[in-house]
Amino acid sequence: MKPIYFNIPAPLLIVMDDVGWWSGEDSHLSNEPFRTGISRNHCVNDYTAIAELAKMTGTRIQAGFVLCEWDRENILRNVPSSTWMGGDWDNSKHQGPWLDEAADVIIKNRPHIEIALHAIGHEYWKHPGPFSRAEWADMDGVMRPASDIVAHTEAFRKIMEQNSLGDFPTSFVPSAFKHCFGAEENGITPILKSYGINFISNPFDATVWEKAPEDPAFGIDGGIPFVNRGRGLISWKVIDASPEGIYWDGPICGLHWPNILNPVPEENSLTVECWADYLNKNYVRSKDRVMAKDSIDCWTQLLCSKKLPISLTDSAAVLDFSKLNAGRYPYLGKTFRIKTDFEISLPLNPSVLSVKKHGLLLFEYEIGIGSELENLTIRF
Ligand SMILES: [Zn+2]
DSSP states (O other): OOOSOEEOOEEEEEEEEEETOSOOOOOGGGTSOOOOOOSSOOOHHHHHHHHHHHHHHTOOEEEEEEOGGGOSSOGGGGOGGGSTTGGGOOOGGGOSHHHHHHHHHHHHTTTTEEEEEEESSSSEEOSSSOEESOSSBOTTOOBOOHHHHHHHHHHHHHHHHHTTOOSOOSEEOOGGGOOEETOGGGSSHHHHHHTTOOEEEEOGGGOEESSOOSBTTEEEETTEEEEEOOSOSSOTTOSSOOOTTOOOOSSEEEEEGGGGOOSSGGGHHHHHHHHHHHHIIIIISOSSEEEOSSHHHHHHHHHHHHHOOEEEOSSEEEEEGGGTOTTOSTTOOSEEEEEESSOOBOSSOOOOEEEEETTEEEEEEEOOTTTTOOEEEEEO
């Protein structure tokens, strides 16, 4: 008997920008960066909040970090375009025990927080003079000089090292969403690739297009998966935001750090619980959606939900892998998930994790990509 429901659900990955500021002051009117605008300093609790939300929704949140205020050795004096102080950069007021404490939370919660490359100072300074937007590219998507891109990226790596924050990121979120897709050798992707970046997300309506993407939800930019963040449904300025009445129909839930924080840090958990309830109700328990476990899972599940056609009969489902094979898409993971209301027996000896969840069966299947598998038949 045919199942009533059999589907490869579309993923949702939380990408949260502007994590890493210690000052919460938005000082862009006085030539300092657009920070988070929360009316207090950030604190260790604000990092715990990210980890808690990730744990409660079974995901690894991609946190786009801004790292200038983590600089323990004032190395950014040597990268004057990265901060408002230029060659006089002095970060002493943000150097204190909270750096170790927050680093500890981030490292202990590595399965729940992914550090993504977002910015050093977020904007681009020419001294003397006001900053222009943004750090990696200008308003037309034209990349900053390659030497600056490399210097900023190196500074990000060194500041991570100063703070023992782990390996260099594999994901990139352009600051202020200034990015040109398809710029190839004239763009930022060759540099990002040399640093191991394998995932970029940006709102497609903010992207400058040198060529068209393959799909409204994704493209491949210089060999790197490029995923549509969609429209900003919640402003970066909203502190303690409510998700009720909002729905992210694309693969990315694009947020900014203060959206899930409370003006009173000790009450962050109230805001986080509200977000977790919303995400569990609308995505974890939904038939046609699933929370991405991490960035690669988001990419893989997205491709499978779009490029893995299913033929459903009374006795079987046949999944056609031909569009995914032959290395057509880079950096795919090994598993994807199926949601169905039916007990199924999987062939080919897969690593089956069948979990009964909220009345739906969630199967995880080891993908046949890269093998010669063309079809997968699942019998009911
Ligand atoms: Zn940002």
